[in-house]
Amino acid sequence: MTKEQVLAEAQKQIDSFKAQIAELNVKGKVDELSADAKKVYEEQKKELESLLDETESKFKELGTKASDGWQESKDFVELTNKAIKHSFNYFMSHYKK
16 A cells, blocks of 8 residues: 555544544434543543544644655554554443434
8 A cells, every 4th residue: 555545544544443433422322421420421432532633643744744664654554453452442431222
């Protein structure tokens, strides 16, 4: 895969995660939580969104860099995607039913 394809896939995954988080509110899943659970949800959501934003920013930065060392950057993107996916799935496992 080219650098552009890898970064586009990474961005697509981040966009999907953000949409699914937003969908929790639309479907009223958050409204069903107790007050304490809502507080935990909001804290976890804020942390996850911050992680997604930071990752998105790093990926954009990689997209503007020269192709030198692209394999290292590609490895970083792939590893980061796995970590983000794990964090996202853990978060969603508590709220998506």
